[in-house]
Amino acid sequence: MMEAANIPVPTAAFSIRFRSRAQRRVKDRLFVGLCIFAASVSMLALVMLLTSIISQAFGLTFDSVLPALLLGILVFTTGASSIAVPVMLPRLVRRKASRRDRIIIVIAAVALIVSIALLVWLWQMRTGRTWLTWQFIVSVPSRFPELTGIWPAMIGTVMTAAVCALTAVPVGVATAVLLEEFRPRHRILRKAHGFVQLNITNLAGVPSIVYGILGLTAFVQVFGAFGTPNDPAFTLGVKWYDQFYTESGEALVVPVADQAAPSTSPRDVTEWRTESGEVAQVRIVERESAAAEIEAADAAVEAFEESMEERMGSLASFDAAGLAAAVEEAWVEAGLTADATGVQGEVVELLLAAGEATGREARRALRQAVDVVERAEMHARFPGVLFADASPSRTAETKPWYFRLPLGRGVLAGGLTLMLVVLPIVIIASQEALRAVPRSMRAASLALGATPWQTVRRTTLPAALPGIMTGVILAMSRAIGEAAPILVIAGIVYITFIPHHLMDDFTVMPLQIYNWASQPQEDFHFVAAAGIILLMAILLCFNATAILIRQKTQKQFS
Amino acid sequence: MTTAATVPAGMSGPQPRGRRRSVRLRKVREAGIMSTLVMGGVFSLLTTGAIIFVLARESYRFLGEEDVTFWGFIGGLQWNPLLGAEQHFGIWPLIAGTLMIAAVAMIVAVPLGLVTAIWLSEYAPATLRSILKPVLEILAGIPTVVFGFFALTVVTPGLQWFNRFLPGDHQFGVYNAASAGIAVGILTLPIVTSLSEDALRAVPGSLREASYGLGATRFETSLKVVFPAALSGIIAAFLLAVARAVGETMIVALAAGSSPLPLHEEPTAAIDITREVQPMTGYMVQIFLGDASNFGPEYFSSYAVAAVLFLMTFVLTVIGHVIRKKFQQVYE
Numbered sequence: 024m025m026e027a028a029n030i031p032v033p034t035a036a037f038s039i040r041f042r043s044r045a046q047r048r049v050k051d052r053l054f055v056g057l058c059i060f061a062a063s064v065s066m067l068a069l070v071m072l073l074t075s076i077i078s079q080a081f082g083l084t085f086d087s088v089l090p091a092l093l094l095g096i097l098v099f100t101t102g103a104s105s106i107a108v109p110v111m112l113p114r115l116v117r118r119k120a121s122r123r124d125r126i127i128i129v130i131a132a133v134a135l136i137v138s139i140a141l142l143v144w145l146w147q148m149r150t151g152r153t154w155l156t157w158q159f160i161v162s163v164p165s166r167f168p169e170l171t172g173i174w175p176a177m178i179g180t181v182m183t184a185a186v187c188a189l190t191a192v193p194v195g196v197a198t199a200v201l202l203e204e205f206r207p208r209h210r211i212l213r214k215a216h217g218f219v220q221l222n223i224t225n226l227a228g229v230p231s232i233v234y235g236i237l238g239l240t241a242f243v244q245v246f247g248a249f250g251t252p253n254d255p256a257f258t259l260g261v262k263w264y265d266q267f268y269t270e271s272g273e274a275l276v277v278p279v280a281d282q283a284a285p286s287t288s289p290r291d292v293t294e295w296r297t298e299s300g301e302v303a304q305v306r307i308v309e310r311e312s313a314a315a316e317i318e319a320a321d322a323a324v325e326a327f328e329e330s331m332e333e334r335m336g337s338l339a340s341f342d343a344a345g346l347a348a349a350v351e352e353a354w355v356e357a358g359l360t361a362d363a364t365g366v367q368g369e370v371v372e373l374l375l376a377a378g379e380a381t382g383r384e385a386r387r388a389l390r391q392a393v394d395v396v397e398r399a400e401m402h403a404r405f406p407g408v409l410f411a412d413a414s415p416s417r418t419a420e421t422k423p424w425y426f427r428l429p430l431g432r433g434v435l436a437g438g439l440t441l442m443l444v445v446l447p448i449v450i451i452a453s454q455e456a457l458r459a460v461p462r463s464m465r466a467a468s469l470a471l472g473a474t475p476w477q478t479v480r481r482t483t484l485p486a487a488l489p490g491i492m493t494g495v496i497l498a499m500s501r502a503i504g505e506a507a508p509i510l511v512i513a514g515i516v517y518i519t520f521i522p523h524h525l526m527d528d529f530t531v532m533p534l535q536i537y538n539w540a541s542q543p544q545e546d547f548h549f550v551a552a553a554g555i556i557l558l559m560a561i562l563l564c565f566n567a568t569a570i571l572i573r574q575k576t577q578k579q580f581s
Numbered sequence: 582m583t584t585a586a587t588v589p590a591g592m593s594g595p596q597p598r599g600r601r602r603s604v605r606l607r608k609v610r611e612a613g614i615m616s617t618l619v620m621g622g623v624f625s626l627l628t629t630g631a632i633i634f635v636l637a638r639e640s641y642r643f644l645g646e647e648d649v650t651f652w653g654f655i656g657g658l659q660w661n662p663l664l665g666a667e668q669h670f671g672i673w674p675l676i677a678g679t680l681m682i683a684a685v686a687m688i689v690a691v692p693l694g695l696v697t698a699i700w701l702s703e704y705a706p707a708t709l710r711s712i713l714k715p716v717l718e719i720l721a722g723i724p725t726v727v728f729g730f731f732a733l734t735v736v737t738p739g740l741q742w743f744n745r746f747l748p749g750d751h752q753f754g755v756y757n758a759a760s761a762g763i764a765v766g767i768l769t770l771p772i773v774t775s776l777s778e779d780a781l782r783a784v785p786g787s788l789r790e791a792s793y794g795l796g797a798t799r800f801e802t803s804l805k806v807v808f809p810a811a812l813s814g815i816i817a818a819f820l821l822a823v824a825r826a827v828g829e830t831m832i833v834a835l836a837a838g839s840s841p842l843p844l845h846e847e848p849t850a851a852i853d854i855t856r857e858v859q860p861m862t863g864y865m866v867q868i869f870l871g872d873a874s875n876f877g878p879e880y881f882s883s884y885a886v887a888a889v890l891f892l893m894t895f896v897l898t899v900i901g902h903v904i905r906k907k908f909q910q911v912y913e
Contacts, residue, residue, distance in 0.1 A: 047798050047800070048798065050798070050800055051799055051801075054803075054804075055700070055704055057696060058696050058697065058699065059700070061692070061696040062697045062700055062701075064693060065697055065774070069716070072723070072735075072767070075735045076727070076730070076731070091738075091739075092739070194621050195621075197618050197620070198622055200618055201621055202622070219622045219626060221899075222625055223625055225895060225898050226628060226629060228821065228825075228828075228894050228895075228897070228898035229891065229894060230827070230828025230829075230830065230890060230894055232828070232830045232887070233632060233636075233828070233887050233890065234632075235869070236884065236887050237631055237635055240631075240639075241631055241635070447625075450625070474611055475611070476610075476614050497722070501722070504722070504724025506725070506726045506830075506831050510866060510869060510870070511865075514869065515870055515871075536727075537835065540726070540733060540835055541835060548730075548734055551730055552734075555726075558727075559723065559724075559727065562722060562724070566718075566719065570715070
């Protein structure tokens, strides 16, 4: 059994050791075992990846890794047995099952029930909060993990992906058509053709961060040919304003020629308009002539601050009623002239929000409250007044079609960079789709008198369209998941607004997730997990669409 | 550039229905469309050209800086551009970090991927393969930042569990090469599996049948007949996976850490996978996140690092391509 008789071999060159059949079969079986083990380890890695992320996003966390591994195995068993049971059950019903099949199905059924029960039990054991909420989807990023959200990143992803698709698809398909349908015959041109093909293979292997660097130079700075992004040489759809704030806190705008124009002086302006374009009544007052009044206001506010600080230190109970009384007393004592209704309520709210926090938190809350009071006081004393030496801030009103050269760190630059990243993928996928169209269809079209382009336009491209669309969707899902090039283009900027035009600052979902994942607080890791689930759900939709298209439109050309 | 490849003769004949169109106009239109298509091809060439131009220009500027020499950059063992009084720009600590992570990744991905590929192509029933292949595609479509998160929150704590068996000076930290390498390995696993499986399945059935006919088992057939026949494709897949691992960014940025290996003090650090390492891509992320003042030597050094990275992946891709083209056996 173990060792077969060694048959003497005729020559030295022919030295095969003969092994018994049983031994060889054992080896074969062992290898199958190894194979299944390897495949299971790969699948387990995938399952672990998904379960760990899902459990973190829904507040099921572990102190150590062993339970997490067990959870992964549990989910794996659930998945495997939930596939195995429906597959095997019909055989059992039809009495076709062998003994081995019966054992397998019993094991699978038991495993399914036990693992589902365990999973339900674990779900009951959740300790943390659910991080993937509707609130999370529609909120903007925040310093606090409970309040943070992914909305601007989602919109940024949609916008960059749209730019990427609109540019990558025409260029990619055109290149693929050139490479597949118009193969040149001339020797030199054939060399060029091969060179372009090799070049595309190479481009597909370039790390995406290198594309980010290219995009930074080629799109963000346009090779420095049009000045710097802060001082663009060419702009379209933007109006520049000088913005003033009156003492009542009303914003006034004065149009200026361009970004580099000198600041406007309030003395030169004849007509004032608010941001919404209405004419505003404004009194221009020289600061010197109102010096006494300003000083009085400052003194009153300072007195209020001091007496509030004192009162808060000796407050018996830190609640709304106590605070309101304290504010009221301090208000009267300081001799403020501002209308107390509303302002006092705001002050109380600000102080309450800080709670009984001490030190910096409390001081910051008081500072904010005093700012509110100061504004109210100045408004009471100088309604509709703008001091003649007020300095404006330069603001821009941009149209949705705002465009500038160089592009700067905006959505357009990000989308075009992603276009560079996915272009080779689109080209290669389209080439494969075109190659799958049988020669006979082209020959038929040409024989009917169509020109080569007409053949491509009316015959080859329509036939290859499902394949091209599948490739494009897969390429787009790559673009959506790409973080490295966007990181170079946009940097980690704290974006709390939705991009209004293609030049606006932006962030994308993978970058936002990276940002959260690299935070030290653990709560942000859970936020990142919630973001990942959302991102993967979007990608799953994309992939499902691709598979659906492939299956719906799969025509057999033979 | 080139005229139409296959214009059939006699297309100027009268058409039975529809408007008659001028042949000359049609020819002009075809030429216009052709040149549009050629622009697409030219665009891809321009992209490569622009990458090389940008990297070369900024690397040249970097090498022109004070304290930076070409040989010091190519041969130096100390990389210390951000901290300390003196800046050192020797690329090897970064290259060592990249290679270390790529090596760990390949140790994870190649055996698992290859065995899975052989099993999928030679053993697995068709139904199972039709399930597993799309699953592999899904795995390949997962964004890399997800793997980075996985490395940081699952793999690293998992490795730290082993710390109790390790000597005190070789403990797994929060950031380490092994964790990032394992995650990169899982990332490249579908690439290795899918491409190797394609190569194995491209081997014609007649070879297998011949082998069975000579009395070989399935194991012997797969390992001694099919595997050698598909070797060129498998090596190409391996090289592609290495190129992917070398260029991987988000995983190493999250899980590998941010201090380059101190090769000038202890050269053996290059094989210690418990250490925090900074690979080339990790350094680039650090710079572009704004850790460095713009337009100092440390800023331009990231371009030089990118140039080295580009060269590495370029060489790997071209070798893979050549192997696939030259050593591909054609069976008829």
